[in-house]
Structure formats: C-alpha cells, structure tokens
Amino acid sequence: MALRRFDLEAGGDSFAFKPETEEKIAFWRAKYPAEKQRSAVIPMLWLAQKDNNGWLSEPAMREVADRLEMPYIRVYEVATFYTMFRLQPVGKYHVQLCGTTPCQLRGADKLKEVCKKEIGDIMYVTDDGRLSWEEVECLGACVNAPMVQINDDYYEDLTPESLSQILGKLKNGVEAAPGPQIDRVNSAPEGGATTLTDAALFDGSRNAIRVLPNLPVPAVEEPAPVAADPLAAIKQTIASGAKAAEEEKAAEGERPPLVTIDPAAHDDLKRIKGIGPKNEDALNELGIFTFKQIAEWTPANVDWVEDFLSFPGRIEREDWIAQAKLLAGGGETEFSKRVDAGDVPSSQDDED
Incomplete structure (x- = not known):
C-alpha cells in the first residue's frame, strides 16, 4: 500500500x-x-x-x-x-473510478481519459470546487462494468460519452440519475428479463412445494454383513428342541376359561386347603377368582393348572375341586372354618 x-x-x-x-x-x-x-x-x-x-x-x-x-x-x-477515508480535500462530487480487471476489460481505461480531460489529475479539485476523482479497487458492481461511484451513488454501464454527460451535469449543478446508464433494471439483462418471466413463479401458487426438485437422493446404506457364527447350527438345534418341548408342554391339558369379574365378587381362595397367598395371586393372574370356577375344572384343566404352577398331583391330592364345590354352594369345610378364625398359617403363607 x-x-x-x-x-x-x-x-x-x-x-x-x-x-x-x-x-x-x-x-x-x-x-x-x-x-x-x-x-x-x-x-x-x-x-x-x-x-x-x-x-x-x-x-x-x-x-x-x-x-x-x-x-x-x-x-x-x-x-x-483504509482507503475509504480521504486525507486531502475533494470536490463536492468526488468520483471513484473502478480500475479492477472486470471494469478494465469493459473500458475503464477510456473512462480514466474522460476524468483527466473533464477534471484533471487524480485528486485534483476543479477551480469551482465541484469535481475531483481517483482510481479505486473493485466496488462490487462487476456485472454492470465499467462503473464509478460518485459520493454515495453508483453509475454503471458507462461509456466515455455517458460519463462525460454525467460530469457535465454535475459541473453545472444539475443532478444526474444514478444506476445503470443503459436499458436495464439493476443487474437484469439489457432490454429486460429473458428468464423467470412466468408470473406464476411469483404469485404464491408454488408455495405448497416442500421439496426442491432434482435434489440428489440419499444413498441407502446396506446393512453390514453379519459374521458367520460357527455355533449357529448347534444353537438352531437347541432352539428347535426347546420350541418343540414348549409346544408339547402347551399341548398337555387345557387352560381354564378366562373371565372378567368385579373385584367385589372375588372369593377368598385361601379358604381352600393348599391355596396360600402366593398361589392365590398366581390363580388370579390366570383369571381364576371364584370357588365356582375351580369347581367346574375338568381333568384337562387340572392338568394344565398343575403344569403351569409346577406342582403335579397337588390339586387332586388336596381335593381342591370338592372343597370349591362345597364353598361355592355356601357350605363350609373344617379348613375354611379355621381360616375364618385366623387359626391357619397357610392363610398367610403357602404350604410346602
């Protein structure tokens, strides 16, 4: 610098x-x-x-x-x-002429000759104090080259003739219209726009579009290959055997029918000998809430419940069904009387 x-x-x-x-x-x-x-x-x-x-x-x-x-x-x-600050007097209208490549290629050298002729050397102020000029770096209006900035305004698309006319007006105290000096609006093409002329592009009708057209489609990532498991065959055999055993187990007996009963109508199943709090909870989870349900069990139902609760033979051995029938009919057993009196520990804990 x-x-x-x-x-x-x-x-x-x-x-x-x-x-x-x-x-x-x-x-x-x-x-x-x-x-x-x-x-x-x-x-x-x-x-x-x-x-x-x-x-x-x-x-x-x-x-x-x-x-x-x-x-x-x-x-x-x-x-x-900063060259935006001038350190010596300038004219009332100070011309900053862009001499950078785009403007130079479009005729800035000829505009310099006009400034020298109409004003004088760089930073010289005319005798009337109206005009001065200097050459500056790019002013950012390359598409409208060549151009000058006069005070705060841009004058673009200049020719030696149009710049001479502008300086003549300013010298005589007449304001000159800034902007492009040819038939164009701002940086639009000379003679008017040639693209994006469809009015529908600007009337809001396309606002419903949410995705830009022609965007690249993201590639779908292939799942990473799973390494072969040398024990896969053995695991498959074990799983198949377990599934078969489970199906065989499920086939034994028949699950009692599920019912929905108002909690207020639930019976105290602990009054049946062999049913403590834990077994009562397990029966409730199976949808068994009353003496009548147990009284109506079939042999297949008994097999299913014994298998589910993992105590084979216990229901028949303790005669749950007979007790349930008696209690369902409003009768009592010696065991139920003891439970009602609070004398049976199994009313608090399951029997072994």
Whole structure:
C-alpha cells in the first residue's frame, strides 16, 4: 500500500460535527459497552468525513479520538490504513473510478481519459470546487462494468460519452440519475428479463412445494454383513428342541376359561386347603377368582393348572375341586372354618 499522509495545511485548526449528526453518533456509540467505545472509530470517522466536505482533516480525527478517549495515533492509524477515508480535500462530487480487471476489460481505461480531460489529475479539485476523482479497487458492481461511484451513488454501464454527460451535469449543478446508464433494471439483462418471466413463479401458487426438485437422493446404506457364527447350527438345534418341548408342554391339558369379574365378587381362595397367598395371586393372574370356577375344572384343566404352577398331583391330592364345590354352594369345610378364625398359617403363607 502506498504511503498515505493527511493534509495538515488544508485542514485548519478546528472541526465540529454538524448538530444533525449527533443523533447518528449516539446510535453508533450505543452499539458498544462503555469500556469498548473505541470500537465505533470507523463509523465515527465516516461521519466526520461527511461533515468535513468529503475528507478527513487532522482536527476531525482529533475530535473523533477525544470523543472515544483514544490516543490520536490510533485514530491516525485507522484513517491512513483504509482507503475509504480521504486525507486531502475533494470536490463536492468526488468520483471513484473502478480500475479492477472486470471494469478494465469493459473500458475503464477510456473512462480514466474522460476524468483527466473533464477534471484533471487524480485528486485534483476543479477551480469551482465541484469535481475531483481517483482510481479505486473493485466496488462490487462487476456485472454492470465499467462503473464509478460518485459520493454515495453508483453509475454503471458507462461509456466515455455517458460519463462525460454525467460530469457535465454535475459541473453545472444539475443532478444526474444514478444506476445503470443503459436499458436495464439493476443487474437484469439489457432490454429486460429473458428468464423467470412466468408470473406464476411469483404469485404464491408454488408455495405448497416442500421439496426442491432434482435434489440428489440419499444413498441407502446396506446393512453390514453379519459374521458367520460357527455355533449357529448347534444353537438352531437347541432352539428347535426347546420350541418343540414348549409346544408339547402347551399341548398337555387345557387352560381354564378366562373371565372378567368385579373385584367385589372375588372369593377368598385361601379358604381352600393348599391355596396360600402366593398361589392365590398366581390363580388370579390366570383369571381364576371364584370357588365356582375351580369347581367346574375338568381333568384337562387340572392338568394344565398343575403344569403351569409346577406342582403335579397337588390339586387332586388336596381335593381342591370338592372343597370349591362345597364353598361355592355356601357350605363350609373344617379348613375354611379355621381360616375364618385366623387359626391357619397357610392363610398367610403357602404350604410346602
């Protein structure tokens, strides 16, 4: 970067922000905490440049430093580093001409000749104080090259003739319309749009589309191959045998029918000799809640229940069915009387 120095003589001895700028200063400073006010140095310098006829004098930089409580040298460093800050007087209309490759290829060199002819050398201010110019790096409007920025506005798609006309208007105090200087809107094609012209694209009718067309379909991952189990055949044989045994076991006997009974109608099955609390819970899980159900068991039902509860022969040995029939009919057994009197330990724990 070329050495940049500010013009001490042209800057005078003082600078003051315009009253209407104070609101903007407050806006930018409010973005930063009290101990980080120096972070506002760039926008503050930009506002000072605008209030100082488009350039930064040394007093203007000192005013920014004082307001942000920064050393003067730190503000000078920022101002001399960024080329957006001009360090010598410029005209009322300062032309920044882009000379970067896209504009250069589209005729920026011819625009430079116009500026030299109409204004003079780089950073020279015309005698009437209206015009000055400089060459800058890319201004980001490459699609509309060649172009210039005059103060805050872009003038694009220029030719030597159109730029000469714009400078002539400004020199005579006549405002020139910014933007493309040919028949186009912003960066649209010259002569009007040639694509996306269907009105249905913009009337909201396509809002129902939830998936973009032509998106790549995610590949379906193949499951990882399962390593061969050398014991698979043995495991299969064991599983088959267990399944066969289970089916054979299930075939023995017949499960008593399931019923749904109001809990208030449940009988105290512990009044049957051989049924304690645990066996009663097991019978309840099978849907057995009353003496009448047990009294109606068939031999096949007995075989199934004995197999399920793992005590073969016990139901017949303790004569559950006969006891259940008597109790279901409202009678009593010697055992049920003892249970009712609280004299039978099996009413609290299962018998062996």
